[in-house]
Amino acid sequence: MMKAWKKNIRQVIPYVPGEQPKETDVIKLNTNENPYPPSPKVKEMCSRIENLRLYPDPAASRLVDAIAGYKGIDRSQVFVGVGSDDVLALSFLTFFNSDKPILFPDITYSFYDVWADLFRIPYETRALDDAFQIRREDYYGENGGVIFPNPNAPTGILMPLDGIRDILEHNQDVVVIVDEAYIDFGGETAQSLLDTYENLLIVQTFSKSRSLAGLRIGYAMGSPELIRALHDVKYSFNSYTMNQPSILLGAASVEDDAYFRETTAKIIATREWFTKEMRDLGFTFPDSKANFLFASHESVPAKEIFEAARKQNIYVRYFNKDRIDNYLRITIGTDEEMRKFLEFLREYLHK
Numbered sequence: 001m002m003k004a005w006k007k008n009i010r011q012v013i014p015y016v017p018g019e020q021p022k023e024t025d026v027i028k029l030n031t032n033e034n035p036y037p038p039s040p041k042v043k044e045m046c047s048r049i050e051n052l053r054l055y056p057d058p059a060a061s062r063l064v065d066a067i068a069g070y071k072g073i074d075r076s077q078v079f080v081g082v083g084s085d086d087v088l089a090l091s092f093l094t095f096f097n098s099d100k101p102i103l104f105p106d107i108t109y110s111f112y113d114v115w116a117d118l119f120r121i122p123y124e125t126r127a128l129d130d131a132f133q134i135r136r137e138d139y140y141g142e143n144g145g146v147i148f149p150n151p152n153a154p155t156g157i158l159m160p161l162d163g164i165r166d167i168l169e170h171n172q173d174v175v176v177i178v179d180e181a182y183i184d185f186g187g188e189t190a191q192s193l194l195d196t197y198e199n200l201l202i203v204q205t206f207s208k209s210r211s212l213a214g215l216r217i218g219y220a221m222g223s224p225e226l227i228r229a230l231h232d233v234k235y236s237f238n239s240y241t242m243n244q245p246s247i248l249l250g251a252a253s254v255e256d257d258a259y260f261r262e263t264t265a266k267i268i269a270t271r272e273w274f275t276k277e278m279r280d281l282g283f284t285f286p287d288s289k290a291n292f293l294f295a296s297h298e299s300v301p302a303k304e305i306f307e308a309a310r311k312q313n314i315y316v317r318y319f320n321k322d323r324i325d326n327y328l329r330i331t332i333g334t335d336e337e338m339r340k341f342l343e344f345l346r347e348y349l350h351k
C-alpha cells in the first residue's frame, strides 16, 4: 500500500550531467571542460587563502568588483553564483512567475525543462529549423519569459546580435535570459544591449573559457533592478553560496587577461583545424562558435562511434534524444587529444 506521506514528496526527474570517469588515463571530450589549466595566478592565490574560520562575504564583493571592472559595468549590474547553473536556477525562480509559458528551443541546454518542472513554471519549446537555427519569429508571441543559450548548446550555433535585439524588441514585457556559457569562443556578447533593455539578463560562467569548472563560478549581468531581485531571492534561500576560496581564486582569474586570451585563442585554433579534419572523414556539422563540435557521420551511426570510442577510453557526449540521436558532441581538447581522437576515427571508419 502506498504510504500517505509519499504523496507529499516533490517528484522531479533530475538533469543528468555527462559522465565523470574515475580513471585518469582517458581522453575526456564529453563535458566541455577546458583542456588547459587555469591561470597560474589562480594557483599562486591558493596559498594566500585564509580566514576559512569566518563566513565568506555574502555579497562576494571582491569577485563582483573584479568582474564589473573587467566588463566595464557597475557592480550593481553583476550577480555571482555557484556556477551558472546556480545563477540560472535562481533566475528561473526570480523572473519566471507568469501563468503564461516561458519559451525555449526544443534542442537546447537540457537543464531548462528540469528547472521549469522543479519550480512548476509552465513552458513551451519552439522547434529549431532543419539547420538547427533558432527561428526568432517563434519567440514573438505572448509568453512568460524567454531563455536560450548563445551559442546554443549542443549545436554550437551562434545567433548574431541583430537576432538577439529582434527577440528583445518583441519581448519587452518579460525577462529575456541569454545564457552565454560559450560566448568567449568566438561569439559576440549581448552586453552592448544591456543599456537599452532593462529586461535582459546575460549569464556567463568560469567553467569553460576560464578553466574553472571545479570551482563553480557563474555570474549574471543585467540592470540593477534585475540584479537586486536576484539578491533578494538568494538571501531568502542561502546567504553564503559563494565560498571564500572561490571568491579569491575567481578574482585572480579575472585579473589575468593575457592568459585568458591565449588559451581561448588556442581552443579556437584547434577547433578550426579539427573541423577540417572531421569534414575529410565524412562528418557534417553546423558551424561552431563554441568549444565543441556537434557532428554527424554520413554512414556510421553516432551511437556506435560513441560506444566504440568509449571502449578506447575516449569520452564524447551522445544524446539519445529525438532529432539529435545521430550526433556526437565533441569537446575541443588540446591538439594532442584531438589528434588521438582522429586516429581512433580513422582506424574505426577504415579511412
Ligand SMILES: *Cc1c(COP(=O)(O)O)cnc(C)c1O
Binding pocket: 032, 082, 083, 084, 085, 086, 109, 149, 153, 179, 181, 204, 205, 206, 207, 213, 216, 217, 218
Ligand atoms: C556548461 C553550461 C552551463 C553551466 O555551467 P556551470 O558550470 O554551472 O557554470 C550553463 N549553460 C550552458 C548552456 C552550459 O553549457
